[in-house]
Amino acid sequence: MMTSEVTETVADGTTPAETAPANEPEAKANAAGLTAKRLKKVDDLLRESLDKVDTLEANLGVVSADLMRMACRLTVAIEESLGKKSLEHIDKLVPTIDAYLRIARQIDRLAMLDHRLTSSRTSTTPPKPR
Amino acid sequence: MSDKHSNLVKGEPMARTSYGLERGILGILPIGSADRDALKQQGFVAAEYRHDRGPYFKLRYRVNGRQRVVYLGTNAWLADEIRRELAQLQADRRGDRELARLADEAHDVLRKSKQRLEGELRRVGLKFHGYAIRRSRDHLTTTAVQDVPAGSSVFEPNSREEKNDDI
Numbered sequence: 379m380m381t382s383e384v385t386e387t388v389a390d391g392t393t394p395a396e397t398a399p400a401n402e403p404e405a406k407a408n409a410a411g412l413t414a415k416r417l418k419k420v421d422d423l424l425r426e427s428l429d430k431v432d433t434l435e436a437n438l439g440v441v442s443a444d445l446m447r448m449a450c451r452l453t454v455a456i457e458e459s460l461g462k463k464s465l466e467h468i469d470k471l472v473p474t475i476d477a478y479l480r481i482a483r484q485i486d487r488l489a490m491l492d493h494r495l496t497s498s499r500t501s502t503t504p505p506k507p508r
Numbered sequence: 509m510s511d512k513h514s515n516l517v518k519g520e521p522m523a524r525t526s527y528g529l530e531r532g533i534l535g536i537l538p539i540g541s542a543d544r545d546a547l548k549q550q551g552f553v554a555a556e557y558r559h560d561r562g563p564y565f566k567l568r569y570r571v572n573g574r575q576r577v578v579y580l581g582t583n584a585w586l587a588d589e590i591r592r593e594l595a596q597l598q599a600d601r602r603g604d605r606e607l608a609r610l611a612d613e614a615h616d617v618l619r620k621s622k623q624r625l626e627g628e629l630r631r632v633g634l635k636f637h638g639y640a641i642r643r644s645r646d647h648l649t650t651t652a653v654q655d656v657p658a659g660s661s662v663f664e665p666n667s668r669e670e671k672n673d674d675i
Contacts, residue, residue, distance in 0.1 A: 386663070398621075401661040425665060433628055434625075434629070434631065434632060437625055438625070439627050440624075441621040441624055441625055443618075444617060445617060445618070445619060448613070448614050448617045451610065452610060452611075452614055455607060455610050458532055459603055459607060462599070462600075462603065466602060467600045467603070470603075470604040470607060470608070471607060472608070473608065473611040474607045474608075474610060474611045474614075476611070477611040477614035477615060477618075478614070479613075480614070480618060480639070481614055481617070481618060483639075484618060484621065484639055487639070487640065487641055488625075491634075491641055495632075
């Protein structure tokens with residue numbers, strides 16, 4: 379009986395209090411791994427863009443890569459702050475979230491334009507029948 | 509334990525009272541709530557020497573532009589604890605500043621991206637309208653984006669939305 383009480387106490391004491399901080403480094407490592415993968419993809423895009431012949435397409439790729447890198451930094455900062463911030467400071471996050479959304483929207487616009495440019499260049503429109 | 513804390517407040521060892529636990533070690537210092545609020549904004553523990561003797565620790569901060577000093581004594585442990593607690597107290601504000609700086613940087617990147625593309629877009633008959641990209645009215649012939657009507661956004665599915673949500 380005594381033993382079970384002791385084990386219970388230990389279990390109660392360790393489960394909520396100690397597992398959460400133990401998982402925290404793992405979660406951080408996961409997040410860091412994902413960010414690194416993301417940044418590698420951005421580097422790939424930058425490298426591909428620099429090899430493009432068309433200057434507009436090359437510039438679109440380079441600018442998009444810059445924006446994506448910034449978006450990545452903003453995401454990390456926002457996620458970190460969401461975990462740490464007290465409620466009275468949460469409104470301070472709004473400008474950062476707003477900046478992130480603007481950047482994401484611009485990346486989308488540039489991607490759409492790039493897609494349009496690429497498809498208009500590659501599509502072979504058949505001549506109109508007379 | 510009591511040795512360490514005995515010179516914190518004269519004759520009153522820093523026991524872990526409920527008061528101390530609630531407000532932390534700063535709670536046992538002779539400072540009011542206005543001062544504690546001021547410490548959330550700024551304030552630091554200074555180590556000072558007098559004729560090669562010391563260090564003597566002082567908590568320095570400002571309330572309404574006037575400097576205030578609380579003498580902490582020579583206890584390095586206490587000084588470290590107060591430093592740690594101050595850092596925690598000021599962490600939110602430091603984080604806020606960092607976030608604001610990052611948001612400014614993001615706007616800067618966005619602005620520069622626009623400047624960088626403006627010339628290239630003009631070359632193919634496109635222009636920025638805010639941050640949305642549209643076909644230029646005065647550039648009627650273009651080889652790159654031929655299927656976009658003049659003055660409209662290049663993103664046909666959301667063209668109405670794009671017009672309204674320019675940054």
